[in-house]
Each structure stands twice: as structure tokens, then as C-alpha cells.
């Protein structure tokens with residue numbers, strides 16, 4: 001099955017990035033949010049990214065207009081009725097995701113594929129909220145989506161080979177490097193990266209080094225583009241807490257327990273760049 005029309009549920013950091021990349025790759029995209037304010041905010045970020053590319057000479061004005069023309073915002077799930085593929089990028093909450101998939105199942109055409117961008121939740125459980133679990137899989141993008149080349153496609157014991165083949169071709173058409181992961185907690189990349197984030201937070205929590213030195217150690221010692229604490233702020237501390245909590249719940253191994261400091265920061269609303277404060281302060285230029 002060839003994908004032509006794409007839907008994206010959620011116009012936050014990840015959903016907006018996914019919609020932007022799909023529209024840039026020539027797909028017609030419908031993107032939804034729960035209200036007009038969040039939709040307008042998300043669309044503004046996408047348009048701002050495209051405008052920056054025009055300023056840098058990476059896109060022409062005509063290309064920018066064509067990309068924007070392929071993007072349509074909505075607050076109604078019914079508008080996904082004609083989509084060939086819908087990618088869900090809502091917050092990491094199993095109850096919410098199951099409701100979204102049940103609703104999509106009701107409105108989407110029988111052949112449509114549905115994917116979740118979850119970083120950590122069980123894809124099989126999400127698939128079973130629909131009457132088409134063979135057409136459900138994970139498509140896990142990385143932040144910032146327009147820049148990061150990786151796409152993890154998460155298959156389940158109930159997803160079909162045909163669904164996988166279509167998702168893989170689609171991912172490659174976006175210019176992504178596709179890796180195949182089984183439906184296990186945090187898949188491949190996060191499973192390997194999470195221990196590093198947790199240790200970085202513990203080293204900071206225990207007062208063993210400053211945040212700058214922790215980040216510099218990984219930037220200059222391992223050539224990472226940014227240190228783990230700065231990256232945690234970029235990804236969002238609430239998102240990381242969901243990831244660690246769900247890994248801890250699944251494995252029941254203290255190795256995956258979220259650091260206390262992370263919990264306290266999220267409780268205090270220190271979510272990283274998106275709230276203006278995380279390990280670093282983003283309120284001052």
C-alpha cells in the first residue's frame with residue numbers, strides 16, 4: 001500500500017516535527033490538537049522552522065509556501081477519515097493513547113495504518129485497543145525530528161509484515177534510517193541511552209560534579225553533540241520521567257528507577273526547555 005495522506009495526532013515538539021518532515025517530503029498532512037490554542041502554537045513553531053530554512057537559503061519561498069499548503073490543522077478526529085497513515089504523538093499516557101487509537105479505529109478507513117510515536121509504552125497494548133491490531137505499530141522518531149535521522153519501527157507479535165513493509169518504505173521516503181525494534185520497554189536506542197541519563201542525573205544529584213562539567217565530560221570526552229543534562233532539558237524532563245517510570249514498572253529492576261531529583265523537578269514544573277527551566281535556565285538569553 002502506498003501512503004499519500006498522513007495524519008499526525010498532537011502538535012507538540014514531536015508531532016509538530018513529524019508533521020513538518022512529512023510535509024517537506026511531499027505528503028499531505030492533517031495534524032490535530034485538543035484545542036485551537038495548542039494547534040496555533042504548534043503550527044507557529046513549524047512555520048518558524050520553515051522560515052529559518054528560507055533565511056538560511058535551504059528552502060525557496062515557493063517551496064516554503066508549498067510545504068505550508070500541504071499542512072492542515074484540525075481539532076476533530078473525524079478529519080483523519082481519509083488518511084492512509086496516522087501517527088500518534090500525544091503525551092505518554094496509556095489510557096489516553098488507547099482512547100485515541102479506539103477513536104481513530106472508528107473513523108479511519110479499514111486499510112489505514114496507525115502508528116504510535118511512544119518512547120516507552122507497550123505498543124501491543126495500544127494495538128489491542130483497536131479492531132485492527134495487525135495494522136498498528138510503533139514509529140519512534142527522535143528530537144528534533146527534522147534533524148535526527150533515526151526512526152525505530154516497533155513491530156509486535158500481532159502486527160503484519162505488510163504493515164511493516166509499508167511503514168519502512170514510508171520512513172525511508174522521509175530520509176530516515178530505519179531500524180527494527182521488538183515491542184520491549186524503550187526499544188533499542190532509549191534502552192541503551194537511559195542508563196547514561198540516569199547516571200548523569202545521579203552524579204549531579206550527589207554533588208559529585210557541576211552540571212556543566214558533567215555535560216562537558218560527554219561532549220569533549222565522547223564527542224556527543226550535547227551533554228546528557230542539556231539533552232534531558234531538550235527532550236523534556238516529564239517525558240524522561242514517563243520513560244523511566246514505565247521501564248521500572250516493566251522490568252521491576254532498581255536499575256531503571258527514576259532519580260529522586262528528576263521526580264522533584266517535574267513536580268516543581270521544571271520540565272526543561274519547554275517550561276523555561278530544567279537543569280539549565282532558559283528564561284535568560
Ligand code: 3HC
Pocket residue numbers: 049052056058118119141142143144145146147148190225226231235239
Ligand atoms: N527543529 C528543527 N531544526 C533544528 C532544531 C529544532 N528543534 N534544533 C536545531 N535544528 C537545526 C538547526 O536549524 C540547524 O540546521 P542547519 O544545519 O540546516 O543550519 C541544525 O539543526 C544544527 O543546529 P544548531 O546549529 O542550532 O545547533 P547544534 O549544531 O548545536 O545542533 C542539535 C543542535 C541538532 C540539537 C544537536 O545538539 C544534537 O544533535 N543534539 C543531540 C540530539 C539528540 O540526541 N536527540 C535525541 C534525543 S532522545 C529522543 O528524542 C528519544 C525520545 O524517545 C526521548
